[in-house]
Amino acid sequence: MAATVLVIDDSRAIRQQVGDALAQAGYSILEAEDGVQGLSTLSAQHDIAMVICDINMPNMNGLEMLAKLKADPQNAALPVLMLTTEGKADLISQAKRSGAKGWIVKPFKADQLVAAVRKIVGK
Amino acid sequence: MSQPVVLDPAQAAIVLALTTDACRDMFQTLGSPVELVQEPTGPAPDICAFIGFSGPSRGTLMISSTSELFRSSYPSQGSPPSVVDLFDWAAEVANQLMGRIKRRFCERGVDFEVSAPTAVKGRDLGGRSPARAGACNLAFTIGNQLVGVCLEITPPDSGKIFKDQAEPIGCAVEGDLVLF
Numbered sequence: 001m002a003a004t005v006l007v008i009d010d011s012r013a014i015r016q017q018v019g020d021a022l023a024q025a026g027y028s029i030l031e032a033e034d035g036v037q038g039l040s041t042l043s044a045q046h047d048i049a050m051v052i053c054d055i056n057m058p059n060m061n062g063l064e065m066l067a068k069l070k071a072d073p074q075n076a077a078l079p080v081l082m083l084t085t086e087g088k089a090d091l092i093s094q095a096k097r098s099g100a101k102g103w104i105v106k107p108f109k110a111d112q113l114v115a116a117v118r119k120i121v122g123k
Numbered sequence: 124m125s126q127p128v129v130l131d132p133a134q135a136a137i138v139l140a141l142t143t144d145a146c147r148d149m150f151q152t153l154g155s156p157v158e159l160v161q162e163p164t165g166p167a168p169d170i171c172a173f174i175g176f177s178g179p180s181r182g183t184l185m186i187s188s189t190s191e192l193f194r195s196s197y198p199s200q201g202s203p204p205s206v207v208d209l210f211d212w213a214a215e216v217a218n219q220l221m222g223r224i225k226r227r228f229c230e231r232g233v234d235f236e237v238s239a240p241t242a243v244k245g246r247d248l249g250g251r252s253p254a255r256a257g258a259c260n261l262a263f264t265i266g267n268q269l270v271g272v273c274l275e276i277t278p279p280d281s282g283k284i285f286k287d288q289a290e291p292i293g294c295a296v297e298g299d300l301v302l303f
Contacts, residue, residue, distance in 0.1 A: 012207075013204075087295035087297075102302040104301075105296060107298065
């Protein structure tokens with residue numbers, strides 16, 4: 001069965017771009033528009049293998065969402081990859097300390113993203 | 124009412140150079156040759172995207188272009204993008220351009236927080252905003268489409284955005300992947 005990846009980004013274009021790349025690689029995709037909707041999706045769906053999350057989003061940004069996700073025992077082990085235009089070293093360190101698995105600075109290459117997802121969750 | 128802080132010409136020249144470089148870097152990812160133009164001509168922009176930033180210096184980045192440019196550069200390979208998709212993509216282009224500008228500011232020791240972007244549609248939005256103090260106005264062609272960029276920036280009370288011999292703020296660059 002294909003692993004399911006939850007893509008959280010306020011840009012539909014980016015969600016589609018990520019979805020296209022991962023679907024071609026055999027993954028199933030769920031989408032959320034911000035951190036609040038992302039946490040809600042995680043509460044409702046228990047077969048999610050990984051989260052890919054933007055930082056700058058309305059309602060709840062990606063770092064807040066990451067902290068809340070890691071504080072929830074049900075989701076604490078879920079791998080999270082940050083995908084963002086932000087590249088500041090202190091934000092990357094903050095994400096690492098909060099338990100993220102990696103960080104990609106947009107724009108991304110499809111093969112690079114797929115390789116990272118494969119490394120984190122496997123095929 | 125207090126007078127706005129005026130950016131000195133040397134600092135304004137740095138803002139212009141960094142913004143121009145960031146625009147070239149961003150726009151070349153949209154798939155057509157990019158040219159900085161002094162006398163903008165071409166189809167009138169009908170989509171405008173905005174993104175704000177705040178910190179010791181604060182302001183707004185605006186980018187305007189045609190639906191055609193955002194349609195032709197839309198990144199998903201699925202069905203043709205709707206009008207709402209074009210707004211969304213325009214906002215994301217503004218977001219990615221702001222990311223490049225921010226990185227260049229960080230290399231000169233200046234940091235700021237970036238807001239979520241938004242976009243609107245209208246008629247004859249114009250390639251450039253009227254010139255005003257603190258505004259950096261640029262026009263590019265990407266293929267045969269005109270793109271206007273306006274960065275309005277209010278410096279700190281000192282009037283200096285960039286300090287002499289400031290330490291660079293460490294940043295990853297576009298496309299970098301770090302696995303922990």
